[in-house]
Amino acid sequence: MAMILSKNALVLWLTGLSGAGKTTLARHIARELESGGKAVERLDGDVLRGYFPSTGFTREARDEHILRVGFMASLLAKHGIIVVCSFISPYRQARRKVRQMCHNFIEVYVKASLAECERRDVKGLYTRARAGEVRNFTGLDDPYEEPENPELVIDTEKMTEQEAVQTIINYLKKHLDV
Amino acid sequence: MAMILSKNALVLWLTGLSGAGKTTLARHIARELESGGKAVERLDGDVLRGYFPSTGFTREARDEHILRVGFMASLLAKHGIIVVCSFISPYRQARRKVRQMCHNFIEVYVKASLAECERRDVKGLYTRARAGEVRNFTGLDDPYEEPENPELVIDTEKMTEQEAVQTIINYLKKHLDV
Numbered sequence: 001m002a003m004i005l006s007k008n009a010l011v012l013w014l015t016g017l018s019g020a021g022k023t024t025l026a027r028h029i030a031r032e033l034e035s036g037g038k039a040v041e042r043l044d045g046d047v048l049r050g051y052f053p054s055t056g057f058t059r060e061a062r063d064e065h066i067l068r069v070g071f072m073a074s075l076l077a078k079h080g081i082i083v084v085c086s087f088i089s090p091y092r093q094a095r096r097k098v099r100q101m102c103h104n105f106i107e108v109y110v111k112a113s114l115a116e117c118e119r120r121d122v123k124g125l126y127t128r129a130r131a132g133e134v135r136n137f138t139g140l141d142d143p144y145e146e147p148e149n150p151e152l153v154i155d156t157e158k159m160t161e162q163e164a165v166q167t168i169i170n171y172l173k174k175h176l177d178v
Numbered sequence: 179m180a181m182i183l184s185k186n187a188l189v190l191w192l193t194g195l196s197g198a199g200k201t202t203l204a205r206h207i208a209r210e211l212e213s214g215g216k217a218v219e220r221l222d223g224d225v226l227r228g229y230f231p232s233t234g235f236t237r238e239a240r241d242e243h244i245l246r247v248g249f250m251a252s253l254l255a256k257h258g259i260i261v262v263c264s265f266i267s268p269y270r271q272a273r274r275k276v277r278q279m280c281h282n283f284i285e286v287y288v289k290a291s292l293a294e295c296e297r298r299d300v301k302g303l304y305t306r307a308r309a310g311e312v313r314n315f316t317g318l319d320d321p322y323e324e325p326e327n328p329e330l331v332i333d334t335e336k337m338t339e340q341e342a343v344q345t346i347i348n349y350l351k352k353h354l355d356v
Contacts, residue, residue, distance in 0.1 A: 041253055041256075041257065051245075051249060052245065052249075054238075054242060060232075064230065064232060067229075068246060071229060071250075072249075072250050072253065075219055075250065075254060076253060076254065078219075079217055079254070079257065079259050081257050
C-alpha cells in the first residue's frame with residue numbers, strides 16, 4: 001500500500017513515568033495509523049538510548065537528548081510524516097521547547113501513579129533503582145514534572161489499552177483530520 | 179508544486195575540511211533537486227551545532243554527533259526524502275557507521291588542500307585557530323581522515339561551483355534515477 005503523507009503533520013508526544021504505558025500505546029497508535037495508510041515514524045526513549053548509550057541521566061543530558069529528539073521529530077513532521085514519540089521527558093521546560101519546534105505538537109500525559117508503575121515494574125527497573133543499582137531514576141530520586149496543559153491525559157490505571165488508543169486516535173481525527 | 183518522494187531514498191554525505199565548500203555545494207544541490215519537485219532535507223554541521231551548542235569537539239563527541247546525524251538522515255531517507263548532509267565528519271569509522279545505517283549512502287569527498295582552505299578562511303576560523311583561540315580544529319591540531327572509497331571526489335580547487343554541482347547531480351541521476 002502506498003503511504004500517504006499527512007496534510008496535517010504532527011508530533012504526538014507521550015510523556016510519563018517509566019512503566020506508565022507509553023511505548024505500548026505508541027506501538028498500537030502507530031500501527032493503527034499505518035493500517036490507515038499513513039506515513040508514520042516512531043521515536044522511543046529506550047530505542048534511542050540503545051543507539052546512543054552514552055546519553056546520560058542528568059538534567060542537562062536529559063534535556064539535550066529530548067531537544068535532539070524534538071528536532072528530529074520536527075524534521076520528519078515537516079515532510080508530512082506522523083511522528084509518535086514515547087519518552088519519559090520529565091522536565092516541563094524541555095517539553096515546552098520541543099512544542100515550540102514542532103507544528104501540531106500533541107502532548108499526551110500517560111498517567112499512572114508511581115505505586116502502580118512500581119507494581120507493574122515491567123522492565124525490573126524500579127527494583128534495581130530501589131536496590132541502588134540505578135540512579136537518577138525518574139519518580140524516585142529524580143523528579144517528574146507533570147504536564148500542566150497537555151492536549152490529553154490518558155490514565156492507564158482507569159482505561160483499557162484499547163480505550164486509550166481509541167481516545168488518542170479520535171483526538172487526532174477530530175482536531176487534525178488525520 | 180507537490181513534493182515527490184524519491185523511489186530511491188538516499189543520503190548524500192559531503193565530507194571535507196572547513197572551508198572546502200561543503201555547505202555551498204549542499205545548498206545548490208538541494209535547491210536543484212527541490213526545483214525538480216523532490217522532497218529534500220538539508221542537515222549541516224554549523225546549523226546542527228547552532229541548535230546544540232554543547233556538542234564538543236573531542237573524537238568521542240564528534241563521533242556521537244555524526245552518528246546522531248546519520249540516524250536522523252536514515253529516518254528521513256527511509257520515508258523517501260533526499261537528505262543532503264554537509265559535515266566535516268573527519269573520522270573514517272564514524273562515516274562508515276553512518277554508511278551502514280543508511281540505504282544508498284553517497285559519500286562525496288569535497289576536497290581542497292589545507293593551504294587553500296586556510297587562504298579562503300571564509301569564517302575566519304583558521305585565523306582564530308592559528309591564534310590559539312580555537313582548539314581541536316580539523317586539519318590543524320585535529321586529524322582529517324580522507325575517504326578511502328568515496329563515491330565521488332569533488333576537487334573545489336579545480337572545479338567551478340557549477341561544475342561541481344552538475345557532477346554530483348549527474349551521479350545521482352545516473353546511479354539512482356533521482
